[in-house]
Amino acid sequence: MRKFQKLAGVACGATALLAFGAGPALAASGSVHANLKSVPGSEVDGSGTAMVKVDGRTITVTMAAMGLLEDQPHAAHIHFGDDARHECPTLDEDSNGNGHLSTKEGAPAYGPVVVSLTKTGDTSAKSVLAVDRFDTAEGGDISYERGSIKVSKDVAEAIADGEAVVVVHGVDHNDNGKYDGEEKSDLNKDLPAEATDPALCGALRKAPDGGMDTGNGGAAAGQNTALIGLGGLALVAAAGSGVVAARRARARA
Ligand SMILES: [Cu+2]
Secondary structure: OHHHHHHHHHHHHHHHHHHHHOOOOOOOEEEEEEEEEEOOOOOOOOEEEEEEEEEOOEEEEEEEEEOOOOOOEOOEEEEOOOOOOOOOOOHHHOOOOOOOOOOOOOHHHHOOEEEEOOOOOOOOHHHOOOHHHOOEOEOOEEEEEEEEEEOOHHHHHHHHOOOOEEEEEOOOOOOOOOOOOOOEOOOOOOOEHHHHOEEEEEEOEEOOOOOOOOOOOHHHHHHHHHHHHHOOHHHHHHHHHHHHHHHHHHHHO
8 A cells, every 4th residue: 555655656746747748749648646436325435546647558557445345346447438427426317216326327427438447357348347357355445556558549548638537336235245135237137236336436637737627626636646645545535525526516517
């Protein structure tokens, strides 16, 4: 954990400097950050951060999350859709009115899966539910880092432009410590909904380069970058909540 935070801090600083020098880029480049928050209705009391560095069509992903269902695998993805809103869903998306969001119900906000954040092997959307290759949350925590992930040009540009969203899946609505229940997943009818419903979500926004990013609240994101460097993951979560609340408030307006 400590190592991750140090890495994230260093990398954020370096890419922020690069962003200053970048004109109209020929290839997508730069880094984007997300504060992961509990998905409304998920009953998850969690948080986290994610950073994606884009270099052409190659991305490096670093993510830390806490408060997830312990010792269970958690599918995690980068989502993006041209038609999506490039943000996290609200309970307005709960189209069947059951009080929580399924992966598909959240799609108008974050779009389909474009990168599967697996530990090994394929990272495409084909691995959306490759449960044995996703992180298991020991003690409820996930610490993930993977480089050399190849994506399409469109996806690389969307991520670098701050239009992609990180979603970590796997909840425990009935609070019995495992994935079960009558309700089936809308991704795979052989799985309970608990195994795939979204738990944490964060929109990947560009690091501020001195101005305000209206999509994320640039000043607050800058503070977060500094806090990550200091090793304050919990502080980051606290600082981010106001940003998310403000963004949600705007989204509802
Ligand atoms: Cu996902």
